[in-house]
Amino acid sequence: MGRAEVWRVGEELAAAHLERLGWRILDRNWRCPAGELDIVALEPGPEPVVVFCEVKCRSGLGFGPPLEAITPRKVAKLREVALHWLRAQPGPVRHVRFDGVGVLLARDTLPVITHVPGIGR
Helix, strand or coil, X not given: CCHHHHHHHHHHHHHHHHHXXXXXXXXXXXXXXXXXXXXXXXXXXXXXEEEEEEEEEECCCCCCCXXXXXCHHXXXXXXXXXXXXXXXXXCCCCCEEEEEEEEECCCCCCCEEEEECCCCC
């Protein structure tokens, strides 16, 4: 599986994971001049939360687990792009959070999804 295929499959699995949690996907691969958001989802509840998910996929552990690729610099960029997304919305958004979703697509094993709420606090 090539790099683009790993990324595509991993992002599909991440979105499916969030939907299994009962979340609604609001946007995928949302772009603006500042960058791109992988997945924007709505976590339901008494006070729904808009969650900006950074998805990282790897086909092995040679370079470490997928979520290790979410650096403080990446989180800062994610926050910057999220502000653009929020400004583009028709109304106010009361609650937001930034999550990391790692997908490991190792050969001959089932995919492993790791979801970490509240990255970059």
